[in-house]
Amino acid sequence: MEKVLEVKDLHISFDVYGGEVQAVRGVSFDLYKGETLAIVGESGSGKSVTSKALMRLLPMPPARIKQGQILLEGRDLTKLSEKEMQRVRGAEISMIFQDPMTALNPTMTIGKQITEVLLKHQQMSKAEAKARAIELLDLVGIKEPALRFKQYPHQLSGGMRQRIVIAIALACNPKVLIADEPTTALDVTIQAQILELIKDIQKKTGTSIIFITHDLGVVANVADRVAVMYAGKIVEKGTVDEIFYNPKHPYTWGLLASMPSLEHGDEELYSIPGTPPDLLNPPKGDAFAPRNAYALKIDYEMEPPMFQVSDTHYAATWLLHPNAPKVEPPKVVRERMKKFEALTKDRGGEKR
Template sequence: MKSILTVKDLNISFNTYAGEVKAIRGVNFDLKKGETLAIVGESGSGKSVTTKSIMRLLPKSNSEIKKGSQILFDGRNLADLSDKEMQKIRGRDISMIFQDPMTSLNPTMKIGKQIAEPLIKHQKFSKKQAMERALELLKLVGLPQPERRIKQYPHQFSGGQRQRIVIAIALACNPQVLIADEPTTALDVTIQAQILDLMKNLQKKIDTSIIFITHDLGVVANVADRVAVMYGGRIVEVGTVDEIFYNPQHPYTWGLISSMPSIDANDDELFVIPGSPPDLLNPPKGDAFAVRNRYAMAIDMEEEPPMFQVSETHYAATWLLHPDAPKVEPPEAVKRRQRKTPGVYNTKGEE
């Protein structure tokens, strides 16, 4: 399948009073046409910084995309484009949905005008054409009474409705890539499920590719085709949804799966990954996860592991995959959770 977006050796730093924070360190991934790629990891792992760099939305005052970084889209390296060139791409070819819709919506403008704005700017629609299309988009995202509500302001809508409006704005120009930065985190569980179903249905209709950022592995199982696990500014494992949930290879992925709450589990207490993420002011030598990894070996403290190939679509950066490493099985918590929740992790609906 053809890649629509390719990120190669992405390195991003932030200049702070304390020194240089190396937030993203050699990230590589690609996005296939029509697929949903989920990027998961703890807060501070680099998920949002990576995707904001694709949109070139990082603050210029203290951030820097290092020389040699490549964000390849439509034959161009987005990392090298000027602000004026990026303005033509944002909203038209690549759109983004943020976590809190109220930070994306202008409280002083009616929602119809906000949806129409990118159509007028990028598609050269007339105001009348843009408002007609805005009405169609509100119907597409399932907003009730769109003819009346198109004339209302953001504060007159609920959180779930505002998120639907933001999705309508993001999809206005039929972008090739849609980046969703934890779009359901601020919503309750019922509305969250509705928004996820909406995004899956819309993806089929407009044939867009989605990068979905989340820390919720339950969401990942329902929406993604492939998963990239991030830790300490790097991608440590990537594979299909079934590979990540049924055959995880990295100890960090084991920890994330073990920490998922389950209504079927009889665990007395919730599993947590010990310790804290690394300080990227002074990135650790070797494997950044080593100090939190109960299976760490001496080499983990000295050398950063390369990406080992598990299958054609599955890779993991852990020395446990080296031919000379001792054989280590995933912890019982991972296997038990998979046994007690049949079908949850299988995207094909099989148990």
């Protein structure tokens, strides 16, 4: 498969009054043409900081990229000037933000907000930009696109506003589309529609997508591969099938166990004990150890390397060391694994 984006050993810090917050600590991943990579984890795990770094949208200062590379088709975005990045943003890599009301300008019509992207990056005439904008509104499922073109954001529902944000992001046929929790501000019914829309658009355009979320239920429906982040690091990565019915890291087990399920009725919802570490002073060893019921002595002394589970599956946990005790995932996680495997079989064994 053709590699579109490579992130290599990315370190990002924020210089604050109390010291240096090490928000991203050595993140590496690849993104291939036409695939969806989901980056999952709790709030504060470094997902959104990583995604904004790809677009060079972090305020510098206080943020700084300490080391690492962000290679878009071989070109290192960390080395580009702001003027050069302005030509990349929107044209080659674009983003769907969480809250469509804050992503859209309330003083500008929908049409103007879409056409300004086209006029800047595509050198179209105003008439061509308008025609293309109406096409995009139709593509994202907006009824009466010519009418909506003239309206303002406050005249549209939340779901329609998110469709507009998607249309703006897609305006220049970007190679990479970053979706930063694009359904968080929407109700469940509209969430499902937006997820279906993103999948449908990807089939039509072949765009590579990075999907940022804390919701593993969303991941199961949209992703080809998954990277699980904790305390600024990727602790497990693999195909969606590997992460869901063969997870290896205790943090991934915790995320799977925390997924609500209608089948469990009145059972108390599981939550991972404790809180994420303070990245002003990252802990020694495995950052997840204090919250990990299966932590070994070495977890408090030495950071685990990435152990290879398969050609596509890696996890940073000492439980995968040949000398480690054999530990099974908790019962609730095993039940989720079986359920996901059954759903895969129901799809006729279809692999993502």
